[in-house]
Amino acid sequence: MPDTIIVGGGLCGLALAQSLQERGRDFTLYEARERMGGRIFSERCRRNNLAVDLGPTWFWPDTQPRVTRMISGLGLDTFAQHDQGDTLRLNTTDEKPEVMALTEVHGGARRVVGGMGRLVTAMTAQLPVDRLHLGHTLLSVEEDDDHVILSFRHNAGAVQVHARHAVLALPPRLLEEHVRFDPPLNASLREAMRATHTWMADQAKVVVAYDQAFWRESGQSGNAFVTHEQVVLPEIFDACDATGEQAALGAFFSLPPAFRVTIPPATMALLISSQLVQVFDLPAEDGEQHVHDWAQEAYTCSTLDRTPPSTHPEYGNPNLRLPLWENKLFFGGSETAGYGGGYLEGALESAARIQRALVPDPISRGPEALNGPAGNTACITLFGTWVTAQQPDLLATYRRHLNQYLARQHKEQLTQRALLDTLEQFYSEALRQLSELPFDTRGTGVHKGRSALTPEVHAPFATVHQTLIREVLAFNHSSCALSNFPEEHAPGKEYLSTIARDLAAAWREFALSSNAILLAKAGYGTDRQRAG
Structure with a gap:
């Protein structure tokens, strides 16, 4: 029985397979099309x-x-x-x-x-051929004690496989419409899947x-x-x-x-x-x-996707990012990303999230200075130094996101979108930094699902939101490019409240994810609901 089955050979599925391969973990990847790449074509x-x-x-x-x-x-x-x-x-x-x-x-x-297809070719070439299976359409996913059972249609027949974990790196709407789950997914999760537009579909x-x-x-x-x-x-x-x-x-x-x-x-x-x-x-x-x-494209577009969204789609619904069935089932794909949803970046962010849950980065066995409590203190210091060093660049990152929206002729919620993109990018990189630091948290206390180190990890972020918003408002007020957008040039109280709610949600997502990384390094389960 393989440890992990990945369903979907798009960028998320390939990136996750590559990271599992690098860490010596067993996996098998199934793709419905007769080619890898998904929407990369x-x-x-x-x-x-x-x-x-x-x-x-x-x-x-x-x-x-x-x-x-x-x-x-x-x-x-x-x-x-x-x-x-x-x-x-x-x-x-x-x-x-x-x-x-x-x-x-x-x-x-x-x-x-x-062409972007070269990215798919290069990634596929690094994976063992016998672990890649084309022409397999997912029909059902079933929980069975300590593993999952997946059923596929292949060459007009049925194929059934078992694994300890299953990663569904597919658009949520396709899963909700075409795949049977046993036990059935709850109503709120199914609604989140239906509400998540498939990018490009x-x-x-x-x-x-x-x-x-x-x-x-x-x-x-x-x-x-x-x-x-x-x-x-x-x-x-x-x-x-x-x-x-x-x-x-x-x-x-x-x-x-x-x-x-x-x-x-x-x-x-x-x-x-x-x-x-x-x-x-x-x-x-x-x-x-x-x-x-x-x-x-039957493997891209659901029935709901054939009606174009009236506004820019929102991605990263927390319900789609939580592991299910006691960490045996994961949703992946760009639409589940906390940052870069819909884009290639989002597919990689999603793959990294699942990799952290499946295979926490190993505890360092390096120099004595990085072992035990003293090593954790050093890691906290290194992480805080990194966070502090990034903060002066956040306004410049905001301006880059803003310019991209202006260049693409977007006219609404420019400040809101650019600010959220900036902080989600920042948090995504912070999670990567945190996961790579050699914490040894096996002896660290855990209270109500929260690692004792979590407050120290969060401390350097104390003033990030307030400082960035202040700098953004000052920039907007002096920006000639925004002078034709009164709501962006001088945002009103209601608009600012909406922005604040979005940023608070992004922080909560980061807080839960960072705590989950520390728990995983200590060998605890990865269900982030324990850290609520």
Whole structure:
């Protein structure tokens, strides 16, 4: 019986498998598709041999440290998203596009040379082939004493496997809709699963390959926003390779899933071509189109996901982050992330959370100075020094998040989103630091599920919220970029109260997780409800 079964071969599942492999732990990974990667999907163009990304394209080093470290550690080359040149906006169908006053649309985004699919290829190559099983669709999960039983459909037959732990690195809505749980999940958990939108599930994306990047030759960036009532592709971007010699434009669709599925492929190709010609003129007509509609992906899109959300989705619901069935069952995937939900960063944050629960980092057997109570004191000091050193940079991180939202044309809750992103990123990195420190907490007291060291770990954060909010409000008030957003330029009491509630929830999540790390290092169970 394997120790851990991972269901889902997307980035979260692969990252967790890799971390278990590095720690010498037994695992098996099952994926429903006939390929690894999940929503990471690159396709090769016949016209110019360019690998185009039809799923995730970008990562942001300034605000996404986990994926940045992983890409670097795998030795993959990267390049900056091309934003140089004029950005266009087309407001009507019968006029030429106008030039926008934007110099950087993608906020420091980078891409992987050869496509994001190379990340999947590199990770898969590090895993034993006999532990990876494609074409297995999860049907049910059952608790049985000290293990779990998972049933899969495979080649028109049924496969049943047993393991001590199961990690479901799949979109929560898909699990709620298609997988049977015995004993059944409680009503509040099922509601949290239904309420969690699957990132990209309602989206479709097209990349069109050309012989040359004619827009660059005309002084254009390739970025364009289309706002007229007949819009098909509201957001267009340069999708060339690092050199610009393998040319392509990428775009997202505005048409809702229910309408897209009614359009014949030939008609859709004509609509795409016509839209690109409206923006970039006749040279854009003759391209090789690659379209991928994620709403038609059975292993991505649930029934609920076919109705696009009216606001930006919220992720990291605490109910989806708690282990179930006495630490035998875990939910993973980017939608469960406390930070970076929906993005590649969130998938890695989720994998790290589960790894900490399954395999706490070993207690150090290093120098005597780091053993026992004296070693714990040294670890507390090191951690406090790290926290203190990060605080002066939090405002700069907030500004980077804010600029990304502005660049993507977001107009609501800018301060709230950027502040929450900043602190969740900070807490995510703090948990990583804490888990890597060589605490020896086996003799440390525990009272009502709380480690005696937890208050000392939390102490350096005492003034973080207040200081950062004060700095953010001062910056907002002096920011020219926010002068057109009165609620952000000078937030009112109600808005500030909403922000405070969000930040308090983020702190509680960190407090529970950090306590769980200390308990795990002492050999206690990882159910964070004990620390409430």
